[in-house]
Amino acid sequence: MVKIVFVSHDGSDRTELDVKAGGSVMEAAVANNIDGIVADCGGSMVCGTCHAFVSSEWFAKLPEQSEMEICLLEFVPEPQDNGRLCCQLEVSEAIDGIVLQLPAQQR
Numbered sequence: 001m002v003k004i005v006f007v008s009h010d011g012s013d014r015t016e017l018d019v020k021a022g023g024s025v026m027e028a029a030v031a032n033n034i035d036g037i038v039a040d041c042g043g044s045m046v047c048g049t050c051h052a053f054v055s056s057e058w059f060a061k062l063p064e065q066s067e068m069e070i071c072l073l074e075f076v077p078e079p080q081d082n083g084r085l086c087c088q089l090e091v092s093e094a095i096d097g098i099v100l101q102l103p104a105q106q107r
């Protein structure tokens, strides 16, 4: 199992999931009713509502962003250099223990 931690924008809420490898972090969040991951497009990378922030330590370990992900992240409500789209992150042992902070709002 892979541990994924979601932290609310203000840090007041923290949810730890133990998820089977395979699928995306977005799918795991939606299946577990994580507030703040909306995922309107279901992972087609057109909505940007699966946006989350990753610490610099974790950011460096993740696969590089595609051009399309970089482009879409420019249009999220709170663009930051450490933003990722959860639908583009695969649940695997490589991200075991990752902490994702949710933005104050999704579009």
Ligand code: FES
Binding pocket: 026, 039, 040, 041, 042, 043, 044, 045, 046, 047, 048, 049, 050, 085, 086, 087, 088
């Ligand atoms: S679910 Fe729409 S961009 Fe990720």
